[in-house]
Amino acid sequence: MEHETDGNERESLRAKPSRHSTIMRGIVTPIFGLLAVTCIVLGVMNATVWKPSPHVDARGRADSTYLVTDPGVLSLVNKRVTARAAVETSGASAAGSETKKIPICMALTTAQDARGWTSGQNVSRISGLDSWQSLHVTQAGSSGKTNQVKDGAVSFDKSDMWQQVKCGKTSVSMEVKVENPNQVILVEKGSVQNGDTTSGSKSGVTLEMLWERDQLPDFSMPFYFGGALLAVLALLSATVFAMEPSRRRKRNANKEENSQEIQVSVAQALGSIVLPGIGRKVTKRGSGRYRRRARDYSGSGFDNGHKELSEEPSSMKNANQPRVIDPQSRNVLAEPEVARHPVEPDTGKTLSESVGDEYSSQQTGMFRDSDSSSAPGHSGHMTYAAARGDDSARTMGRAGSDSPDRQTDELYERVDGQSVLKDTGDDRAETSVISMDDMRDYLARFANEEEELQEEEGEEEER
């Protein structure tokens, strides 16, 4: 019956979508979708058009005769570096008719060797990168007197100390692979050998260092991640978040019930083939309904159990939900007493089936006894019956009842001329499903008892 109500609800919801759902689907989802697309586009732009350039070209300028890099500067970006040094000819010196070609030399050497060569001279140092385009140059101290170079001195390009040396007219370029962090580049402007110390003193030296970056920062990946995340969010807000929370919960509950039911059915089916009683172990304990069903299936054979299973699906489903007792939805065929005696003619049970049922009920009788010891509601029932009459009147006879109404014989016993519900010994008494007629009779009796009680009390009071 719940199925039907669910269906009704769903249909009613589909008919008019809630405001929540419209907001989610109509506004939030497009926003997320748009953001996701923007992110992906930005990511693609960063990977292609806005990709950081792998070429680094940094320059520095100095006025002194000597220019040296600090240890570690050569391999700042990459181990391979191309160094270019050029002499700047300032405009003023072009006044002379001859434009002197000032030689310039560059050498790869160790820091201490460069220091030794330039001791007593003005040296500008390159200590690092100011930005990707400019080198940081520390200009030489303007010490007026520089040491005079001895006569026995060797020229720059002839010195034994350099690992690599190159000279050129006005500019020189050298490719270097740095193996040692101690390696530096030393640049000498002008030839000092000939005692010509004034040549090139007015022009500056530019040193240019070119690297190729191996690892470029990847700015597109965060955008791709963000885009993927936003796309997932858009999807979620269009589907899951757009639903009513209550419906989500109910759907979860339904899912759980279905899974449970399926669990039981498979186990039950297997159990009735392989081992009797194995299906029973799989089911949940604690409710009479389940145990009753298990008992039904255990000895009755595969077909029987299967049939009875198919005829009572709704009662199993309500295991986790609060028990709704609908007197109208009682499954008459599942009750062992009724099944024994095919009173209701429309059930159309055959003789063989009734015999089978008799057998099953014998079995259930065994189980009932064992269950009765543990049934808490049993005592309640007993006390009620005891209150009504004494034990002598109670008979648990099966056959031999001279009442034409066999059904009532089995269900009810005659106590003091009244028809009383038999103590069947199981704890079905907690919540039993009875027919409307029985209910009316019961209520009628109850009303009668009240009257009798009142009469008795009245009599007693009068006495």
Add this chain to the structure above:
Amino acid sequence: MKLSMQILTKLLAAFVSAGLMVSLGGCEGQVPKVQKSSSNSSSSSIGTPNLTTGQEAAIRKEIGQVLDKANESKDPAGLGDRVTGPQLQIRTSELEIAKVTGNLDPKTTIPSGLAQTVIPTNPGWPRSVFSITTTTQDQQSKRLLVLTQESARENYKLWGVTRLFQGAQLPKFPVPSIGSQMGSPDDKGLKTTPVEAVRHYADLLQNPDSSQYAKEFASDDFRTSMANLTQTVQKGIEANKGTQNQTFTPQTDQIRVMHSSEGGDLVVAQINSVWTRQAGEGRESSPASDAEKALFGNAKATSAMKVTYVNVIALYIPSSTSQEQIHAVGAEREPVKVEAI
């Protein structure tokens, strides 16, 4: 309402993160900085060798070219580029002798192959490099070459060459890629300081029988050959009732020291000696060897002859805790001046 709040916070987070990302985009990234501490500490504690093996080979090649050129022309004029110190004197003398005799003495051969090189890491000047060549083609012993660079603005020059004694045990040195340490003439912690060891050895050479330092030194080929030579000449001089006298003077400023990895020092030093031979009975004193004869030339012989030699000794001085004696591993001896007095 709760749900809309959740949505709002999500949107806000998305916008903020997008804003951050946009600000990053278009940048080149951070400019790298020089790691100063690592480079300074490494250079000061360990130090890099002053030369690579390639550079050392190039230097030896250049020296070899200068020597070959001088050998061919028998002209010592161009030697000054790449030869200095005692070797300059020795080589000049050898060339003059060769000019007279027509051939260079076989002992002047310096092989171009290398057995071992010892390159220091000391950053200052003057610097030395000890290189040991292979044996010569005619199976002469290995040569120990000492190359020096006097100042940063000068090049390496061949300072000293000693022929190693046969079977001489050289101490161990670190490989040239790691580099070794130069020593100084007054190193402590050894049997004697290097300059003292050279003085004692000179004394021992001068007074082979009565020197007080005889116990400090193990016997070596040089002293043995010197003793033999003196004995031979003594016989000849006694025959004509002459006298002979040798004085050995260590040149304490011409000394090069290298620390070995065994704790001792390898020392190469110049010891000048003057051999005065006086012939008795009015005889002439003549040159004692072909070399002396070549140097003397056609000068007029008198009764006395004074020959000046340049000796270069290579000594290994063990550490003070060692049980070994100081022993010479190589030597070179060359007359540089012969004059009749």
